[in-house]
Amino acid sequence: xxxxxxxxxxxxxxxxxxxxxxxxxxxxxxxxxxxxxxxxxxxxxxxxxxxxxxxxxxxxxxxxxxxxxxxxxxxxxxxxxxxxxxxxxxxxxxxx
Numbered sequence: 370x371x372x373x374x375x376x377x378x379x380x381x382x383x384x385x386x387x388x389x390x391x392x393x394x395x396x397x398x399x400x401x402x403x404x405x406x407x408x409x410x411x412x413x414x415x416x417x418x419x420x421x422x423x424x425x426x427x428x429x430x431x432x433x434x435x436x437x438x439x440x441x442x443x444x445x446x447x448x449x450x451x452x453x454x455x456x457x458x459x460x461x462x463x464x465x
Contacts, residue, residue: 372396372403 378397395407
């Protein structure tokens with residue numbers, strides 16, 4: 370992945386965009402430290418979707434493991450305490 374300084378990126382933006390269109394990723398640096406990466410939108414969408422799929426799989430695993438621990442028949446808090454908590458949450462919400 371090519372790396373280029375901010376000042377050089379300003380001067381060569383059209384050429385950088387051609388590299389990105391050709392499939393390259395270009396890292397833009399400031400004072401020698403990476404601050405941004407130019408990448409095609411379709412590549413970015415695939416990466417985001419991949420992350421969402423990983424998270425969905427993790428959620429599925431958690432749900433599966435939760436099936437091994439059935440809930441007790443008796444509630445762990447009283448009905449009045451549940452009402453108090455619900456009222457507290459409702460009071461903290463923005464009325465917009």
